[in-house]
Amino acid sequence: MDPIALTIDAARSAIQERKTTALALAEAHYARIQKEDGQIGAFLTLSKERALEQADRIDRMATEGKPLPPLAGVPVGVKDVMSTRGVRTTAGSRILEKYIPPYDCTAVARLEAAGAVVLGKMNCDEFAMGSSNENSGYGPVRNPRDLTRVPGGSSGGSAAAVAADMAVFTLGSDTGGSIRQPASFCGVVGLMPTYGRVSRYGLIAFASSLDHIGPLTKTVKDAATVLRAIAGRDPMDSTSAEVPVPDYSSELDKPVRGLKLGVAKEYLGEGLDDEVRQAVESAIEKLKGLGCEIVPVSLPHTPYAIPTYYLIATAEASSNLARYDGVRYSHRARGVKTLSEMYRRSRDEGFGAEVKRRIMLGTYALSAGYYDAYYLKAQKVRTLLTRDFEEAFRKVDAIVTPTSPTAAFRLGEKSNDPLAMYLADIYTVTADLAGIPGISVPCGETREKLPIGLQILGKHFHEATILRVAHAYEQAA
Amino acid sequence: MKVTEKDVAYVADLANLELTEDERRGMLRDLNSILDYVDRLNELDTSDVPPMAQVSDRYGVDQAKQGSERFAYASREDILEGLRKSLPHDEALANAPDADEHFFRVPKVIER
Helix, strand or coil: CCCCCCCHHHHHHHHHCCCCCHHHHHHHHHHHHHHHHHHHCCEEEECHHHHHHHHHHHHHHHHCCCCCCCCCCCEEEEECCECECCECCCCCCHHHCCCCCCCCCHHHHHHHHCCCEEEEEECCCHHHCCCCCCCCCCCCCCECCECCECCCCCCHHHHHHHHCCCCCEEEEEECCCCCHHHHHHHCCEEEECCCCCECCCCECCCCCCCCEEEEEECCHHHHHHHHHHHECCCCCCCCCCCCCCCCHHHHCCCCCCCCEEEEEHHHCCCCCCHHHHHHHHHHHHHHHHCCCEEEEECCCCHHHHHHHHHHHHHHHHHHHHHHCCCCCCCCCCCCCCCHHHHHHHHHHHHCCHHHHHHHHHHHHHHCCCCHHHHHHHHHHHHHHHHHHHHHHCCCCCEEEEECCCCCCCECCCCCCCHHHHHHHHCCCHHHHHHCCCEEEEEEEECCCCCEEEEEEEECCCCHHHHHHHHHHHHHHC | CCCCHHHHHHHHHHCCCCCCHHHHHHHHHHHHHHHHHHHHHHHCCCCCCCCCCCCCCCCCCCCCCCHHHHHHHHCCCCCCCCCCCCCCHHHHHCCCCCECCCCECCCCCCCC
């Protein structure tokens, strides 16, 4: 058995059947990280002690012949925006370079309760702000499929680690596309659940009304298994929904015949790369061949999604990032004389360029005299964008689109033009604004062998439907 | 140009950022370019559209109920001990750049 290229079920059964041990799997993955990650840069911190302790606990259960929990012994990585007790958590920022959280993020605690072995923390854009992972305070991540290219962002480390078999799966976070876009760029599966489906407790806040936690996996089935483990109401997050969690895996094999899939012309227009368009169109044909009914839908406000997103997300970020004051847990500048100088210099030294840009834009959009013109206006357009989906979902069960307008671009290609970088999220941000779930599943490659992603969007809390469509496509492809 | 050098200084002040001369110049350029792009929102008439601050007041709640009633599941009676115990003193201070055994230490607060 190859201890590296495993899915969740393969790893868990191999341990249950005593063909391997959780310890052996963890060690094989650490060896792989040691060998591969020097050139990729996906991991920021390894949590070996914690991983080996958990592996040992799973191995003892296996030896005693106890039935193992669903993620038993599965080696995973966690994006460094999720707090891990006793394990450094930086959010990709120098301002949290030495931060050791005193508590665990609920999603991480639930993974471990389900038996997962947390190998370490994944590199990402600083405070999850970016689409290429070039904004990390700890250096970029490189795309395992082509080291001259970005892995996407902001969950770039999470996507790259799965693509390079350095973890069986990882957790990422998605505020404007940060799970789905890197999944697409690296050729893996990325699932953003409905807003409120997974608790945000312990997730370092970027934009609280838009932040989601979700899995990046090798298969759609694995995404279903992970979602089942991390979803559900958490009293520590008042926005986590009181909605029952179905057994997503058992719904996967239900037939897709007769499902209505919407195709929106606004997602196939100007700016879409030809090779991506061809791959997505042939994926739609394949789904039609599986018995899905393809229905044209219109999402007319789509061209307004990026400006709406960048006003709301930055406004919320400017408020959330006010907490980094150099007093309680973040970097403090040396040699400061007064409190106000301490705040300013600590934040100047600790934050990177993109984070400062977004704090400035968000503060401006919220400031007296501009609030109505920018922030309030964006909130109203957010309603219109959400109504577009509500209207479309009256006619269809899911909507299929490209995940990103292009395949992975080169490092440095967009890093000097913030607006060009923001447009990489054009097909993903609207789902975050509306709070609906979305999944990216690989759908072919460009001539240069770069992965392309198909995005499937669903109704609120209908993850089972998009997982089912994604699974059917994956099995047929 | 919407944003002036003076605006950049004012907003940096609100955001507790100092910014170097170079950073201020870059900010002036980037904010203006982003705000020009954002202006397309004004093509839309939103006079009768309610603002949307969050998703959770639209989904996963009882739509027949109003206001805070919708979130009845998320509220509880006050209790003396929280859902999780408060952090012990030493753990709460452990990440501080400067602290004694009781308090966070900061530079002088009153400036005169």
